Amino acid sequence: MIKTVLFDMNETLLDLSVLKENFGKYFEDKYVLNYWFAKLLHSSTVIGGMGEYTDFGKLSEAALESVFLESDKELTDEIKTDILGSFRNLPAYDDVPEALKLLKDHNIKVISVTNSSYKMVEEQLNNSGLIDLFDSYYSVDSVEKYKPFNDIYHYVINEEKINAAETVMVATHDWDLFGAKKAGLHTAYIKRKEDQYNPYYLKPDMTNRNLVDLAQEIVDFN
Numbered sequence: 001m002i003k004t005v006l007f008d009m010n011e012t013l014l015d016l017s018v019l020k021e022n023f024g025k026y027f028e029d030k031y032v033l034n035y036w037f038a039k040l041l042h043s044s045t046v047i048g049g050m051g052e053y054t055d056f057g058k059l060s061e062a063a064l065e066s067v068f069l070e071s072d073k074e075l076t077d078e079i080k081t082d083i084l085g086s087f088r089n090l091p092a093y094d095d096v097p098e099a100l101k102l103l104k105d106h107n108i109k110v111i112s113v114t115n116s117s118y119k120m121v122e123e124q125l126n127n128s129g130l131i132d133l134f135d136s137y138y139s140v141d142s143v144e145k146y147k148p149f150n151d152i153y154h155y156v157i158n159e160e161k162i163n164a165a166e167t168v169m170v171a172t173h174d175w176d177l178f179g180a181k182k183a184g185l186h187t188a189y190i191k192r193k194e195d196q197y198n199p200y201y202l203k204p205d206m207t208n209r210n211l212v213d214l215a216q217e218i219v220d221f222n
Contacts, residue, residue, distance in 0.1 A: 002186065002221050004109040004162045006153075008171035009121060011192055013112075013211075014090035014128060022083045026073060039063040041175070044115065044146040053144035056115050060084055087120060092128045093192075099211040100133040106219045112137035113156055113169070115146050136160070148179025157183075168205070168218050174198045186221070188214055 007013055016033065023033045040056075040063040047054055061080060068075035103110050110133060114121045118139040125131040138159070143151040157164055169180035170188045177187040178201040189197065189204040190211055197204070206221065208214035 001166060002108060002168050002218050003166040004111060004160065004168070005103055005188075005215075005218060006111050006113045006156060006167060006169045006180070006185070008147075008169075008173060008176050009112055009114040009116065009124060010087070010090070012170065012172045012190060013092055013096050013130065014124060015093050016090065018090060019083070019086040022086050025082070026068075026079065027071065032067065032071075036063050036067045039066055045148075048146045048149050055117060056140070056146070057084070057117060057120065060087075087116070088123045089127050090124060092130055093211065095211040096130065097133065099215040100130070102212060102215045103218065104133065108219070109135045109160070109162070111135055111156065111160065113147070113152060114138070115140050117141055148175045148182075150179060150183040153180050153183035153185060157185075168221070170211075170214065170218075174201050177204050178202055188218060190214055 010016065020033050023036070040060055043059050043063060044056065047059070061084060064080060064083060065075055100110055112121060112125065112134055114137070116124070116139060118141055121137050121139055125134060125137060138152065138156050140146050140152050143155050145151040153169070157167065164184035168186040168188050169177060170190060171177050172190050172192040174189070174197045177189060181187050181202040187204040188206040191207065191209045206214060206217045208217060
């Protein structure tokens with residue numbers, strides 16, 4: 001029986017369309033957001049692998065600087081604020097509130113676990129109107145190591161005094177679920193876009209395109 005669900009935030013619960021639109025003001029390439037995000041994840045993984053830690057916001061800014069430099073475009077402070085400031089005001093996907101309420105109605109604890117800072121996740125939860133649907137939220141600031149390294153998953157389990165075997169991690173990123181699976185958690189994949197789930201990562205226990213349906217699978221999971 002599942003008693004706790006951990007949720008990734010960005011792109012899992014929060015829609016990045018606003019961020020994509022803001023990138024679109026300065027780039028014609030529709031894949032530039034994906035490229036920037038890939039560079040951001042690469043740097044966070046390298047830094048984590050080397051036993052170092054830098055605030056995710058600073059890594060986000062560095063990745064943005066790199067993308068503009070490679071594209072021979074000028075990046076001003078105003079443009080940085082325009083693009084990266086989008087993170088604070090991302091809307092929730094339409095299926096999110098109902099899914100969270102379904103889990104709460106079945107006495108399942110709901111927790112956010114993110115690579116973003118505590119300040120950022122608090123702003124995101126408030127601005128998206130989701131704050132009251134969560135029991136608690138955690139940032140990798142607590143362990144100074146990003147997902148998918150297992151430190152944050154173990155930290156949340158210990159802090160919340162929960163059992164990994166009764167916990168599910170929900171994300172739209174296969175690398176996040178791979179990390180959670182290696183940490184001993186069950187995993188649930190919400191397919192937010194057309195993308196291949198890496199065939200060399202551990203497979204999720206559940207998969208769905210709709211978060212309400214996925215939440216019901218979690219409720220029924222044994």
